[in-house]
Ligand code: KG4
């Protein structure tokens with residue numbers, strides 16, 4: 001089954017074709033980072049308008065890359081939520097319209113299910129069951145994954161998500177938007193031992209995450225030190241977040257007895273996090289699976305994959321346009 005995937009939940013327009021027999025056929029992405037940069041964050045109305053401009057050309061580009069025509073498609077998957085309502089509506093409307101015109105099914109996909117299944121785009125693909133750490137701009141979640149749609153929440157975001165903490169700290173350090181990658185780059189030239197920030201909630205049994213207190217500590221450090229210490233502060237901050245995430249993942253592995261961990265979401269592109277999780281899981285005889293960095297952040301391939309798995313299993317929805325800004329991942333059911 002050949003499925004077109006469309007992602008428009010936030011500030012990237014992602015389109016891809018996934019074939020349940022041949023795997024990923026093509027993918028393309030347009031990022032709006034430059035569009036929102038002057039505002040220090042995503043401006044929802046600008047995001048929606050830009051998705052409308054980019055979507056159809058990207059669909060044509062992806063089909064050309066895959067040497068397919070619209071008639072070769074067997075289904076369309078689109079991000080139903082969570083996300084910005086206007087942005088979601090642009091992708092959902094195009095998906096439903098294409099599906100109607102081509103007389104094929106369209107299916108709304110949970111954005112985080114896309115992230116969660118993205119490691120399946122890589123070789124070797126992790127087998128179910130596994131634990132999943134989802135660390136994006138809006139979420140820090142630890143899930144137990146028994147199969148597609150069989151998700152149990154182990155740990156949740158209590159305040160700022162990991163990516164949000166990276167972005168806010170980057171802003172304090174005068175770095176542009178989105179701040180995560182820029183902060184990680186600055187941290188490379190800093191000494192992570194010269195600022196020792198707290199590892200939030202690692203002194204308690206909970207697997208929940210809280211990063212807002214860390215942000216306050218960084219703010220104080222920035223106020224008390226000159227710009228020449230920014231790289232050290234960035235390194236200290238990154239070490240605190242990475243330590244916290246690694247500690248919770250390893251504890252969840254120990255407690256659950258699962259042997260595989262997958263990491264997804266934008267912060268999953270962080271090299272320090274990847275290295276530390278590789279070491280920690282190897283010491284336990286467990287394995288860790290990451291999507292390639294381009295599939296950690298938002299992309300169409302993960303939506304095409306998740307939609308293809310559900311459509312191929314026979315899942316269908318009504319003809320109306322589905323867009324849900326807020327939606328719990330643990331409420332999903334198997335196809
Ligand atoms: O998954 P994603 O693309 O979008 C959401 O669904 O939120 O994640 C974006 C987040 C941003 O907060 C960005 O700063 C962060 O991922 N991010 C990183 C890195 N690359 C992206 N954070 C730390 N290190 C990175 N290398």
Ligand code: ZN
Nearest residue numbers: 115136297298
């Ligand atoms: Zn995302």
